[in-house]
Amino acid sequence: MSFQSYSEVRAPSRDGILAAVDRVANVATRTPLLPLPSAAGGIWIKAESLQLGGAFKLRGAYNRLAQIPEEQRAAGVVAFSSGNHAQGVARAARILGMPAVIVMPADAPAVKLQATKALGADIVTYDRHRESREQIAADLAAQKGAVLVPSFDDVDVIEGQGTTGIEMAEQLGRSPARVAIPCGGGGLSAGIALALPEAEIIVVEPEGWDDMTRSLALGEIVPVADDAPVTSCDALQTKRVAERTFSALAAAGARGLSVAEEEIRVAMRYAFAQGLVVEPGGAVALAAWLAGKLPPIDGDTVLVCSGSNVDPRAFAEVIG
Amino acid sequence: MSFQSYSEVRAPSRDGILAAVDRVANVATRTPLLPLPSAAGGIWIKAESLQLGGAFKLRGAYNRLAQIPEEQRAAGVVAFSSGNHAQGVARAARILGMPAVIVMPADAPAVKLQATKALGADIVTYDRHRESREQIAADLAAQKGAVLVPSFDDVDVIEGQGTTGIEMAEQLGRSPARVAIPCGGGGLSAGIALALPEAEIIVVEPEGWDDMTRSLALGEIVPVADDAPVTSCDALQTKRVAERTFSALAAAGARGLSVAEEEIRVAMRYAFAQGLVVEPGGAVALAAWLAGKLPPIDGDTVLVCSGSNVDPRAFAEVIG
Numbered sequence: 001m002s003f004q005s006y007s008e009v010r011a012p013s014r015d016g017i018l019a020a021v022d023r024v025a026n027v028a029t030r031t032p033l034l035p036l037p038s039a040a041g042g043i044w045i046k047a048e049s050l051q052l053g054g055a056f057k058l059r060g061a062y063n064r065l066a067q068i069p070e071e072q073r074a075a076g077v078v079a080f081s082s083g084n085h086a087q088g089v090a091r092a093a094r095i096l097g098m099p100a101v102i103v104m105p106a107d108a109p110a111v112k113l114q115a116t117k118a119l120g121a122d123i124v125t126y127d128r129h130r131e132s133r134e135q136i137a138a139d140l141a142a143q144k145g146a147v148l149v150p151s152f153d154d155v156d157v158i159e160g161q162g163t164t165g166i167e168m169a170e171q172l173g174r175s176p177a178r179v180a181i182p183c184g185g186g187g188l189s190a191g192i193a194l195a196l197p198e199a200e201i202i203v204v205e206p207e208g209w210d211d212m213t214r215s216l217a218l219g220e221i222v223p224v225a226d227d228a229p230v231t232s233c234d235a236l237q238t239k240r241v242a243e244r245t246f247s248a249l250a251a252a253g254a255r256g257l258s259v260a261e262e263e264i265r266v267a268m269r270y271a272f273a274q275g276l277v278v279e280p281g282g283a284v285a286l287a288a289w290l291a292g293k294l295p296p297i298d299g300d301t302v303l304v305c306s307g308s309n310v311d312p313r314a315f316a317e318v319i320g
Numbered sequence: 321m322s323f324q325s326y327s328e329v330r331a332p333s334r335d336g337i338l339a340a341v342d343r344v345a346n347v348a349t350r351t352p353l354l355p356l357p358s359a360a361g362g363i364w365i366k367a368e369s370l371q372l373g374g375a376f377k378l379r380g381a382y383n384r385l386a387q388i389p390e391e392q393r394a395a396g397v398v399a400f401s402s403g404n405h406a407q408g409v410a411r412a413a414r415i416l417g418m419p420a421v422i423v424m425p426a427d428a429p430a431v432k433l434q435a436t437k438a439l440g441a442d443i444v445t446y447d448r449h450r451e452s453r454e455q456i457a458a459d460l461a462a463q464k465g466a467v468l469v470p471s472f473d474d475v476d477v478i479e480g481q482g483t484t485g486i487e488m489a490e491q492l493g494r495s496p497a498r499v500a501i502p503c504g505g506g507g508l509s510a511g512i513a514l515a516l517p518e519a520e521i522i523v524v525e526p527e528g529w530d531d532m533t534r535s536l537a538l539g540e541i542v543p544v545a546d547d548a549p550v551t552s553c554d555a556l557q558t559k560r561v562a563e564r565t566f567s568a569l570a571a572a573g574a575r576g577l578s579v580a581e582e583e584i585r586v587a588m589r590y591a592f593a594q595g596l597v598v599e600p601g602g603a604v605a606l607a608a609w610l611a612g613k614l615p616p617i618d619g620d621t622v623l624v625c626s627g628s629n630v631d632p633r634a635f636a637e638v639i640g
Contacts, residue, residue: 029354031352032370047352050596052357111593272635275597275628315639316635317640319632
């Protein structure tokens with residue numbers, strides 16, 4: 001299978017992110033940077049949970065799709081995703097008038113399946129335990145002559161996600177001293193690390209799914225263990241990060257940490273009390289702060305809340 | 321009882337609102353203006369639900385308290401409120417180092433009682449069915465020599481709330497063509513009407529509590545009927561509006577409409593799907609739009625979502 005990208009020959013860069021800013025600003029919401037009221041000051045939530053489609057994914061997807069040459073657009077795009085990237089690609093494709101086929105696990109949250117369909121994409125479901133989504137997506141792309149859009153292992157996608165970092169620095173009027181970021185495959189984290197070279201970058205993962213954390217500590221990529229525990233963070237269930245995201249984070253001196261399921265629920269309740277719906281995977285950086293895992297520093301800390309797509313019943317159970 | 325204000329001799333004005341903008345910007349969050357993704361365009365949510373304290377009330381309270389002369393601040397402030405104004409006054413008082421006593425109904429949402437207490441205010445509870453909060457508050461204020469801060473019938477309070485209107489026009493880059501606003505006593509609505517003289521102003525109330533709507537239609541103030549139905553909108557249970565708010569809205573040519581309980585629940589679920597927690601009273605303008613009660617027009621329509629302070633269990637029941 002190939003992740004052929006027009007930009008494959010180059011590494012993601014800050015210049016690429018700056019070039020993406022204007023492109024992405026045409027379609028994505030400038031999400032608010034909200035002060036954390038209970039903190040002494042200097043702690044902020046970057047609410048990508050309020051992004052169109054309920055997660056940051058539109059940034060990367062649109063930055064990728066908008067760079068597909070006109071003559072190739074009619075063949076459309078194919079992506080695989082448990083939900084947030086699916087919605088990002090579906091929305092970007094709709095904006096650009098391109099057909100989109102999204103390969104999603106049959107047990108993805110209903111809210112994510114429905115929203116993707118509502119954006120006009122064709123959904124192909126598969127059995128997470130018996131089928132390879134990579135193979136299904138590659139076959140579909142080859143069959144249609146469509147472009148396969150990876151959820152994180154792509155230069156344009158990483159650079160699109162990186163616009164989140166440029167935006168928060170503009171909103172603060174300076175670079176934050178530290179950014180804590182939910183990490184699945186690392187596209188958002190790598191993009192922000194490249195966007196904010198002066199900031200300390202901390203990736204946050206659910207316990208047992210802390211493969212980026214361990215990879216950064218070891219200096220080489222290690223996958224999630226086969227016996228990883230069940231996690232509520234459906235958006236962060238990436239079994240193995242990519243060389244591209246890993247090396248950008250390693251070069252930035254990023255480190256990682258993990259949070260427990262109960263710490264994530266505490267963060268979801270806290271966000272609720274501030275008026276924000278945050279899905280489990282989107283709440284891990286806030287959870288790390290609330291659990292006291294981020295020591296006080298001088299300067300601003302930004303906690304990225306990366307998504308809000310959670311089934312109402314699951315959310316009601318956490319807060320009720 | 322007297323609502324004596326330093327600004328009582330003048331009417332609230334756009335100039336007063338412009339003077340309040342810098343004052344309020346020092347302490348209040350610039351809340352996001354978010355596009356409604358399902359609409360064709362030009363429909364926005366002004367998310368005052370993300371304001372510090374979970375509602376717009378900090379704007380008016382701070383604008384009032386900041387204009388109390390230094391030598392009178394030590395005696396503090398007294399306010400009565402079912403919750404959102406309570407939090408606004410408590411937070412403004414804490415910022416200015418003033419003591420605050422808040423008179424709240426014993427059956428106010430627990431989340432509002434706790435949050436007000438957490439801000440350092442003294443809470444005095446009363447029985448909504450047997451006691452007069454106006455009398456209790458007036459007695460307390462007289463006893464302490466403290467300033468009584470009304471929740472809507474005050475020039476500085478109205479002008480502070482009006483900063484919401486200036487802000488949305490700045491965010492749009494132009495005046496919206498229409499603003500729909502949740503209305504209890506009318507402080508926010510009157511402030512926005514004064515701030516945006518070019519906009520059509522629509523106040524929205526729960527069914528049976530549409531006294532401002534009827535007052536505007538009749539050209540004179542009429543109170544809520546004694547047999548008004550139970551409403552989930554605890555923030556909008558004002559029995560009678562004030563001459564000040566009524567006349568500002570009447571002069572602006574504002575009109576009103578009402579929404580049903582089920583329409584409010586639909587709006588809360590819709591906001592949830594966009595990542596926003598909105599309390600029942602804060603969701604009525606969005607409810608009016610979703611129910612098709614606001615006909616299409618040229619130009620931008622802003623729906624103010626005015627608060628997010630809802631008990632988790634009540635919220636879980638609506639969305640779950």
